[in-house]
Amino acid sequence: MAIVRFGDQKFFRNPWADFERMRRELDALFQSGVQDFGGRMAPTVFPALNISEDAANIYVRAEIPGVPAERIEISMEGDTLAIGGERTTCAGGEKLSYHRRELECGRFNRAVSLPTRVQADKVTATAVDGILTITLPKAEEAKPRQIKVNAG
Amino acid sequence: MTEKEMQIQQKKELQQAGEPTKQEKFYVPAVDIFETAEAVHVLAEMPGVAKDGVQVQLEEGTLTIRGDIAQRPPEGETVLLREFEPGGYLRKFSVAETIDQERIEAKMADGVLTLVLPKVEPAKPRRIEVKGL
Numbered sequence: 001m002a003i004v005r006f007g008d009q010k011f012f013r014n015p016w017a018d019f020e021r022m023r024r025e026l027d028a029l030f031q032s033g034v035q036d037f038g039g040r041m042a043p044t045v046f047p048a049l050n051i052s053e054d055a056a057n058i059y060v061r062a063e064i065p066g067v068p069a070e071r072i073e074i075s076m077e078g079d080t081l082a083i084g085g086e087r088t089t090c091a092g093g094e095k096l097s098y099h100r101r102e103l104e105c106g107r108f109n110r111a112v113s114l115p116t117r118v119q120a121d122k123v124t125a126t127a128v129d130g131i132l133t134i135t136l137p138k139a140e141e142a143k144p145r146q147i148k149v150n151a152g
Numbered sequence: 153m154t155e156k157e158m159q160i161q162q163k164k165e166l167q168q169a170g171e172p173t174k175q176e177k178f179y180v181p182a183v184d185i186f187e188t189a190e191a192v193h194v195l196a197e198m199p200g201v202a203k204d205g206v207q208v209q210l211e212e213g214t215l216t217i218r219g220d221i222a223q224r225p226p227e228g229e230t231v232l233l234r235e236f237e238p239g240g241y242l243r244k245f246s247v248a249e250t251i252d253q254e255r256i257e258a259k260m261a262d263g264v265l266t267l268v269l270p271k272v273e274p275a276k277p278r279r280i281e282v283k284g285l
Contacts (some may be wrong), residue, residue: 003208006186012226020176044160044176045160046158046159046160046161047160048160048235048236049155049235049236050228050231050233050234050235050236051231051232051233051234052229052230052231052232053230053232054228054229054230056197058232059229060276061265063199063200064199064262064263065197065198065262065263065264066197066262066263067262068261068262069262096186096187096188096193097186097187098182098184098185098186099185099186099187100199101183101184101185101186102161102183102184103182103183103184103195104155104158104159104161105158106154106156106157106158107157107158107159108158109157111268112200112233115220115232127261127262128199128202129199129200129262129263130197130198130199130201130203130262130263130264131199131200131238131263
């Protein structure tokens with residue numbers, strides 16, 4: 001389902017144009033912060049993600065320690081990538097006396113919308129040493145293309 | 153099965169006493185430590201650390217866990233979102249129990265280190281029967 005933003009409809013004279021512009025500028029400001037200073041965005045939902053791209057692929061990396069590869073569920077729906085699973089490493093026996101309990105256990109679910117269209121059927125994922133790497137090949141129309149300028 | 157939702161934990165950066173010579177980040181790994189009658193178990197979360205990158209040392213009652221990452225950051229990619237930074241892990245504990253150094257077992261799976269530190273025999277609890285006259 002395509003959602004058309006109110007302000008995107010051409011026949012309306014958009015009263016929110018200034019707010020839209022402000023939002024876009026703020027977005028750009030945060031974006032540049034990420035790229036220029038190497039700043040870290042505070043993650044809000046487990047797992048923390050690193051997303052990067054090159055010409056051909058988008059890479060999504062996540063730190064998911066203690067969850068074996070076969071227990072990580074990845075699904076694609078349109079432009080949204082969902083990562084879910086459950087961590088059960090906590091022993092949780094009654095007879096144990098805990099000195100420290102810092103590891104989290106339970107279910108997790110995170111969805112991100114991707115910046116470009118990807119070929120959902122060619123997505124691959126590997127989990128090595130608790131780091132999940134998902135490689136999403138960009139759709140043909142989203143790949144950058146060099147256009148040759150012919151001399152007249 | 154637990155229905156609890158996992159909460160995000162920010163990785164804690166290690167505050168080192170000396171200034172590091174290498175520009176490398178070190179984090180304090182989150183741990184679970186529990187004790188049974190026979191052993192002390194330590195679970196440490198170290199995503200990105202391979203089996204060969206782990207060093208465990210027990211010296212004069214101080215247990216040192218260190219993990220070095222082998223994966224280098226990929227080249228030629230534009231960062232779109234960065235919520236975590238890879239880095240090594242280092243944490244020290246003082247262990248009160250008398251540990252049998254020879255029988256320490258370490259296992260690394262999916263970025264979680266599992267350590268079993270067996271106690272030496274005399275430290276095991278012994279039930280003393282009280283006899284009636």
